[in-house]
Structures are given as C-alpha cells and as structure tokens.
Amino acid sequence: MKFTRGSIAGKARYAGLAFATALSMVPVAAFGANLNGNTANITINGLSEGDTITAYQILDRDYDPNTNNVTDTFIPGTGLTLEDFQSLTSDGDTYVKGSAMQQAADKIASAIKAGNATALDTKSATADGQGTAAIADAPAGEWLILVTAKDGSVEKVYQNTIVSNAPVVENGKYVAKDAEATIKSTKETVKKGVGTTAEDAERAKTADGKYGIGDLVPFVISTTIPNYPANSKHRTFVIGDAPSAGLAIQNDTANPITVKVDGEPVNATADDGSTNYTLSLDNGVLTITFDEDYILKHTGAKVLVNYQSKVTSAAQVTSTDITHNKATITFNPNPYEDKTSVPSDIDEVKTYGLFFVKKGDGKALEGATFKIKYAEEVNGHKVGDYVKDEDGNDLESTSGADGYIFFEDLAKGKYTLEEVSVPSGFQKVADIPVDLTGDTKDNPGTKTVEANYQELDDVEDPKVGMLPTTGDAGTIGLTAAGICLVAGSAFVIAGRVRRSKDDQE
Missing domain, CATH: 1.20.5 (Single alpha-helices involved in coiled-coils or other helix-helix interfaces)
Known part of the structure; x- marks a missing residue:
C-alpha cells in the first residue's frame, strides 16, 4: 500500500511499506542518536500578515533501532484508518477540489474541530510581514495545517492542507526532512461599480457629475461564493451594501434588486420552497444572506447583484464627505471556526452645485425665488422639465439678506434658471442659461467647505416702472x-x- 504525503509539501511520494523495508536495509549504527527525539521544521508560505496557522499532528513516525522497524501511529476518531491514509494520492502538487487527498484533509479537520478526534500533537505560529509562518522542531510525521485569518482583513479561504516532515533515507543514513509548503487558498473579493456588468464593477468606481438629485444610479456588486469544504462547520456568505447619506437603495416593482448566480437569475425562495437567500433593506442598508446548503451546492459560483439608488438632497455636504456606497462580503476564512472576514469595495457619486448673488438697485436683494430647469435631455429628463428632489418637488432657491441663490446635488450639464417670484418693486429677469461643468468653489451662501460649486455672474432685477438697464x-x-x-x-x-x-x- 502506498503512502503519499500532502502534495503541498512537494512532489515526492512515499510508500509506507517500502519505506519500512528500506530502513530495514540500513545498518542500525547508521541511525544512532539521529533517531532519538527526531524533529524537523515546518514552514508555511502564502499567508497574510497576522494569520495564524495551527498544525495538528495526524501521523507520528517512530523508528525502533533494535528491530529496524518503522511504526506509524495515525490519529483515531477521523473515520479513516492508517491504511486508508497511506493509500491516498495527492494529484501532483495541487489539492484538486474533490480529490481524495483534499477530502481526507477536510474530513480530518472536521473531526478535530468537532471534538471527535484529538491530534497527536499541536503547534501554532503567526505569519510575518512576508506571509510566512514557521514552526521549529516539530515531531516527525504528517501534519494537518489549518489557518485562522486575521479578523476583518483577509480575502482568502484557505484550504485544509497536509504536509510531511517525516524523515527520509539519504545515502544510507536517516536524516530529518523539513517541510515547506505554500498553502492553497481561494481569494474572496467583492467589487462594486456604477453600471450593470461584472466589468463595470471592476472599473467604474466613480460617477463624476453623471447623476444628480432624484436620478437613479445603477449599481452592480460582483463576487464569488467561497469554496468551503463539504464538511465545514461554518459556511457564512453575506453580501452587504451600506450607502452614505445622499443615496437611497431602491427595491420595488419598478426597480427591484436582482441576484444572478453563474449568469442565471436566482430568487430568494427556490421552486421547491427551500431558501436560497434572504434579502433585507433595513435602515437603507442592503443585506443578502445566503443559505448554508445553497452555499455548499454552489461553491466557487460567480454572483452578480444589480440594483439602483436614488440621489437625495443629502448628497455631498463637504469636500471630504463624498457620497458613496460601501459593498462588503462576510465569510469564514477558516470554515471550522466561527470567525469572519469582511473585505469591502467603495465607489463614489459626485454631484455639483451653482450659486450667484441676486441684486436689486445695485445691492443684495432678499426674497427673490428661482427654479432650475433642464436645458438638455439627460437621465430621462426632457428639456424644460424642472429639476425635482427625491420626493418629486421642484427645486427652488430664495435669496436671503445676503442675496445668494444656489442649487446643489446636480449632475453636470446644461440648465436654465427661471425667476418665479420677484420682490415688491422689482421686475423679473429673463431666463438665465447655465452650463454646469463642475467647478471646485465653496458656496458663500452655506458657509461650508464643499469644493464642488460653480459661481455665476451676479443677477440684477430692474425696478418696477423703469425699463431694464441691461x-x-x-x-x-x-x-x-x-x-x-x-x-x-x-x-x-x-x-x-x-x-x-x-x-x-
């Protein structure tokens, strides 16, 4: 029967019985002190700084110099026998999903985490800045490596991996064999963008002046379902999106939130009545929680979430308070521990404003009211339509004692300003064309550092009874x-x- 060490440790394959035979042909004197307290180092690469590895010894290899026999002791309680383990192959250097070796690693990990099996020995180490964790002087044998990711920062699901630091025979001598492995993992990321496709999620991170108040901004989230082992204890997968003030996620008949898995639309409830996922929109925060059974049936599948958010009057307030959406996924980097990681991706929606001083008789004029209309078709708005807020009310601005008229939360484009209410003793001015290109001034009318306003020339109302002096x-x-x-x-x-x-x- 063949015994193969974990492929992650290297290409060499062991034959348990053949190894014992080879050792019996080596003179006892060749081993001497080398056998007593035989240990070797274990080095694991491919981690992120701060990750912790736990190495569980699942097989201990001991040599008796008196009988020239090698004895392998295998961890009990896993549902596998020593003979089962010795017969496994590792499919070369990669733990292929569903391979016999990967299934064995997952089964042993599940048994240890469930308390049904107790490791022969346990060691641990934390990854350094290069993503390497090292364990010195580990007893010779076979080790199951599990990774606990640093909370909140890691974008990986690490595969359960078996490595070997069992001794080998070289030139008729028994020598220790260090184990070094680059642990396999699947990267779990979330991408968020303005648009509708996975490509948009990758590239469209900022909508700069494309959408204004009352407009619906299309958003897309692109991610994958984690590759959890079949017998993993914890299988969390949650997609979330928390918009900042200024964006309101929609979910109604006209603007539904949709979920696709591998390109196919998926409803929250399956045809057979089982749950695929639950969707909530509480306090404006979107949460999609996938069912554990659904996760297991669709590990590695691509997920696309499409929805629209309405731009509101709470959009950009200051130069540092840019309207944005923060998409997240929550998952278990180590599916045998109830600890989660939450990678995220953010995109922005920038809006702009305009201001001018309303004057009469050469001084700031209080009480003049203006509305703003579209002068070109954009985002479904027609020429001559008044710009409305998120509740469908016409935007308007009335000058105070300082005379400032201003409009905010606008998309770039062409507009027309219309004076709709004139202070007593004055006449209205003709409509004013505006080309809003997106300047970076602050609005004196708000006394706030916005850095997204465009200044227009002063506008003067003529007095009643006088012809305009324009x-x-x-x-x-x-x-x-x-x-x-x-x-x-x-x-x-x-x-x-x-x-x-x-x-x-």
Whole structure:
C-alpha cells in the first residue's frame, strides 16, 4: 500500500511499506542518536500578515533501532484508518477540489474541530510581514495545517492542507526532512461599480457629475461564493451594501434588486420552497444572506447583484464627505471556526452645485425665488422639465439678506434658471442659461467647505416702472428721445385745439 504525503509539501511520494523495508536495509549504527527525539521544521508560505496557522499532528513516525522497524501511529476518531491514509494520492502538487487527498484533509479537520478526534500533537505560529509562518522542531510525521485569518482583513479561504516532515533515507543514513509548503487558498473579493456588468464593477468606481438629485444610479456588486469544504462547520456568505447619506437603495416593482448566480437569475425562495437567500433593506442598508446548503451546492459560483439608488438632497455636504456606497462580503476564512472576514469595495457619486448673488438697485436683494430647469435631455429628463428632489418637488432657491441663490446635488450639464417670484418693486429677469461643468468653489451662501460649486455672474432685477438697464448708454438716449417726442406731440396737439377754439369765437 502506498503512502503519499500532502502534495503541498512537494512532489515526492512515499510508500509506507517500502519505506519500512528500506530502513530495514540500513545498518542500525547508521541511525544512532539521529533517531532519538527526531524533529524537523515546518514552514508555511502564502499567508497574510497576522494569520495564524495551527498544525495538528495526524501521523507520528517512530523508528525502533533494535528491530529496524518503522511504526506509524495515525490519529483515531477521523473515520479513516492508517491504511486508508497511506493509500491516498495527492494529484501532483495541487489539492484538486474533490480529490481524495483534499477530502481526507477536510474530513480530518472536521473531526478535530468537532471534538471527535484529538491530534497527536499541536503547534501554532503567526505569519510575518512576508506571509510566512514557521514552526521549529516539530515531531516527525504528517501534519494537518489549518489557518485562522486575521479578523476583518483577509480575502482568502484557505484550504485544509497536509504536509510531511517525516524523515527520509539519504545515502544510507536517516536524516530529518523539513517541510515547506505554500498553502492553497481561494481569494474572496467583492467589487462594486456604477453600471450593470461584472466589468463595470471592476472599473467604474466613480460617477463624476453623471447623476444628480432624484436620478437613479445603477449599481452592480460582483463576487464569488467561497469554496468551503463539504464538511465545514461554518459556511457564512453575506453580501452587504451600506450607502452614505445622499443615496437611497431602491427595491420595488419598478426597480427591484436582482441576484444572478453563474449568469442565471436566482430568487430568494427556490421552486421547491427551500431558501436560497434572504434579502433585507433595513435602515437603507442592503443585506443578502445566503443559505448554508445553497452555499455548499454552489461553491466557487460567480454572483452578480444589480440594483439602483436614488440621489437625495443629502448628497455631498463637504469636500471630504463624498457620497458613496460601501459593498462588503462576510465569510469564514477558516470554515471550522466561527470567525469572519469582511473585505469591502467603495465607489463614489459626485454631484455639483451653482450659486450667484441676486441684486436689486445695485445691492443684495432678499426674497427673490428661482427654479432650475433642464436645458438638455439627460437621465430621462426632457428639456424644460424642472429639476425635482427625491420626493418629486421642484427645486427652488430664495435669496436671503445676503442675496445668494444656489442649487446643489446636480449632475453636470446644461440648465436654465427661471425667476418665479420677484420682490415688491422689482421686475423679473429673463431666463438665465447655465452650463454646469463642475467647478471646485465653496458656496458663500452655506458657509461650508464643499469644493464642488460653480459661481455665476451676479443677477440684477430692474425696478418696477423703469425699463431694464441691461443695455448701454445708447439705449438710455433713445429712451429719452422717445419721451421728448411724446411731449412735443402733446404740445402740438394742444396748440391746434386752442387755435380751433379761437376761430370759432
């Protein structure tokens, strides 16, 4: 029967009986002190700094110099016998999903974590900045390596791995054999973007001026279901999204949240009544919790979540308070421990504003009200439509004592400003065209450091009873001439009336 050490440790394959035979052919004197307290080092690579490895000895190899016999002691309580373990192969250097060696590693790990099996020895170490954890002078044999990821920072599910530091015969001598392995893992990440496809999730991290108040922003989350072992004790997989102020996730008939797994739409409840996942939208936070059985049936499957968020009047408040969404996934890096990691991805939605000073008689004018209209078709809005807030109300701004009129939470583009209410004694101005390109000024009307406003020229209302003084001196001259002509005409008419009366007399 063949005994093969874990492939992670190397390509060499052992034959348990053949190894014992080889040792019996080596002179007893060749071993001497080398056998007593035989140990070797174990080095595990491929970790993240702060991860902890726990090495469980599942096989102890002992040599009796008096009889030239090698004795292997295998961990009891796993459901595997020594003969079962010795017959395994490791599919080369990779633990292939579903392979016999991987299944054995998972089964042994489950038995140890469930308390059904007790390791022959246990060692532990923490990964350094290079992602390496080292255990010195570990008793010779076979070791199951489990990884406990540093909470909250690791994006990996580590595979249960068996490595061997059993001694080998070289040149007729028994020598210790250090074990060094790069542990296998699957990277679990979440990508979030503006758009609808997995490619959008990878690249579209900022919507800069594309959406404004009341608009629906399409978002997409792209991730994969973790590759959990079949007998893992903990199988957590939760997708979440917590938007900042200024974005409200929608989930209604017109704008539903949808989930696809490997490209196929998946409902929360399966046709047979079983649960695939539960979806909640509490206090504006999206949470999709997958069922453990569903996770196990779909390990490694690609997941795409699509939904829309409405831009609200709480969008960007300050230069550092950019409106954003933070998507997360929660999973167990070590599925035999109830500890989770939560990688995340953030994207932004930038909006802009405009301001100007309303004047009358050359001074700041209080009480003038403006509305803002679209001057081009964008995001489903038609030319001439008033810009509305998230509740469907027209945006409007009324000047205070300082005269400031301002609008915020806008997308870049062309607009028209319309004065809809004029202070007593003044006349409204003609509509004002605006090309909002997205400047970085602060709005004096709010006295806040926003760094996303565009300043317009001052706008002056003419007084009632006066013609607008928006022209030049020539315009004023023509007006005066007109008045003189009217007065002269009246004088001529009056003279004619007097002459007519004198003739009659």
